[in-house]
Amino acid sequence: MPIPVIMDCDPGHDDAIALVLAYACPEIEILAVTTSAGNQTIDKTTLNARKVLSFLGCGAPVARGASKPLFRELIIAPQVHGESGLDGPALPEPTSPESPMSAVELAAKTIRECDRGVTIVATAALTNVAALLLAHPELKSKIERISLMGGSAVGGNWTPAAEFNILVDPEAAQIVFNAGIPVTMCGLDVTHQALVTRADTERFRVIGGRCSTMVAELLDFFVKFHEANFDFGGSPLHDPCAVAWLVDPGIFVSRKAHVDVECRGRHTTGATVVDFGGVSGGAMNVDVVTGLDLGRFIDLLDSALRRLDRGMA
């Protein structure tokens, strides 16, 4: 049986590739997609999610999430993802309409109606997921796991202490980490090792189909940004890690921890405080992902693209 998932995302180049990977993998069934503001405004991320799903031919409903974090003003990242939020490939207009429901309504309905526990893959600020948990605490027991991209045990990418998704809505993240639900945290500890290079981009491009070409065009933009601004020797494919962990956890290394989120720090707002030793006494409900086998991760993406291209010729 595939894992039933709700994808909560802010596409976003790496979110788009996470959607592609989830759709391509038989281990996963996308029941619904909800959008978050973050990489761009909610209008843009919602349009982008609909474009990606239409391109893939995925019929999952797409519902719009909150336009801003729970208590703060929105931070967006046009320098990383461009003015559209998904600069690079020319994706056609979506063929199916946006859901009339809100993200919280669609997620609640999806979880309630599913005959199995649902996994939430969250690759953006956690505003929608926190709002869902606050509005529908009765559904917590039907959420199998939250596999998220966000945070880090060591250091940040938007401030010295904070990773972008957690910084955008730290109060939401604190609610999610402390909801008593098993969480997989694919933070910068692992995603800064999930590096895709120009050579990988060419490897995907030569597959030569519609989907591999689209992903190569996304990576052209994404890799150029990271080459110009960082010295990683590649571009971190953050969000696909949260999907790949579900598909093949054997690719990754993780450690149990309790995680709190700093919401009031002078220099540390948005930092994830990762307690590996259990000294806080909090529930050790988070699998903090700390490493991966990069070759197997890239191979997983490659075979996903080949599978999609065969079906999309």
Ligand code: BDR
């Ligand atoms: C995260 O921030 C966003 O820009 C990416 O899509 C990813 O989810 C990385 O910090």
Ligand code: CA
């Ligand atoms: Ca994202």
